[in-house]
Amino acid sequence: MHKGTLKSQQKASQSSWIRTSARLRKLQPVPRRFYDRDPKLVAPQLLGKILVRREGRKLLAGRIVEVEAYLGQSDPASHAFRGPTDRNRVMFGPPGFAYVYFTYGMHYCVNVTCLKEGAAGAVLIRALEPLAGLEEMALNRDLNLALETEYVRVLRALTSGPARLCEALAITRTRDDGKDLASGDSDLWIASDRARVGEIAASPRVGITQAADWPLRFYIVGNPFVSGPAKRRT
DNA sequence: GAGGAGATCGTCT
DNA sequence: GACGATCTCCTCT
Numbered sequence: 614m615h616k617g618t619l620k621s622q623q624k625a626s627q628s629s630w631i632r633t634s635a636r637l638r639k640l641q642p643v644p645r646r647f648y649d650r651d652p653k654l655v656a657p658q659l660l661g662k663i664l665v666r667r668e669g670r671k672l673l674a675g676r677i678v679e680v681e682a683y684l685g686q687s688d689p690a691s692h693a694f695r696g697p698t699d700r701n702r703v704m705f706g707p708p709g710f711a712y713v714y715f716t717y718g719m720h721y722c723v724n725v726t727c728l729k730e731g732a733a734g735a736v737l738i739r740a741l742e743p744l745a746g747l748e749e750m751a752l753n754r755d756l757n758l759a760l761e762t763e764y765v766r767v768l769r770a771l772t773s774g775p776a777r778l779c780e781a782l783a784i785t786r787t788r789d790d791g792k793d794l795a796s797g798d799s800d801l802w803i804a805s806d807r808a809r810v811g812e813i814a815a816s817p818r819v820g821i822t823q824a825a826d827w828p829l830r831f832y833i834v835g836n837p838f839v840s841g842p843a844k845r846r847t
Numbered sequence: 848g849a850g851g852a853g854a855t856c857g858t859c860t
Numbered sequence: 861g862a863c864g865a866t867c868t869c870c871t872c873t
Contacts, residue, residue: 719856
């Protein structure tokens with residue numbers, strides 16, 4: 614996508630969301646039964662849903678544009694492959710909850726749990742298209758959205774990656790691991806505005822060494838907020 | 848634009 | 861003690 618096009622489209626999208634942010638507060642969370650299925654089915658249908666963070670009176674929100682499915686104890690790449698531990702305990706609980714883990718000594722990543730209690734599927738949220746609370750997200754990421762010349766680059770860097778989006782939405786293990794994402798009473802939840810999603814593609818998951826060729830990464834084709842180099846985004 | 852290396856610490860073996 | 865569901869910066873082409 615042309616940089617100018619991205620900028621104008623995003624600004625239009627953002628302003629329309631600011632006008633309708635009251636509507637966001639009224640959106641129903643995606644119900645728990647949605648997650649009570651095979652992560653392979655949940656993952657592509659999670660695209661287009663909205664991850665919402667409440668920070669006091671402010672709402673930070675982004676549309677999910679890239680995910681990965683992890684199949685639990687049948688998946689060598691899953692943290693749950695070797696059974697329950699202190700770290701992955703949430704994955705073995707009921708569906709629709711946040712599994713937040715810490716990796717590479719400095720990053721958090723967030724999953725939503727799938728399948729009934731005892732089975733450990735999850736979907737990793739890899740990228741968001743920012744919709745509301747962009748200034749707060751930039752602040753959380755220690756980035757500056759005010760620089761006109763840097764706007765497009767900074768905008769894309771806000772939430773295009775699993776650790777980036779966690780930083781933007783201030784998601785940490787201490788604060789959010791085990792949080793109910795299917796409840797509007799939570800300060801972190803997933804909502805649906807029934808927006809149309811474009812073409813969806815599947816590819817191998819990123820950054821893993823086991824089951825590295827399983828096509829369990831799903832993303833919206835052509836969306837500029839999908840993570841990774843341009844050749845991986847389309 | 849592509850590729851490589853360093854950062855940094857929780858988790859697991 | 862080794863590794864990792866990552867990101868950023870720097871160098872090279």
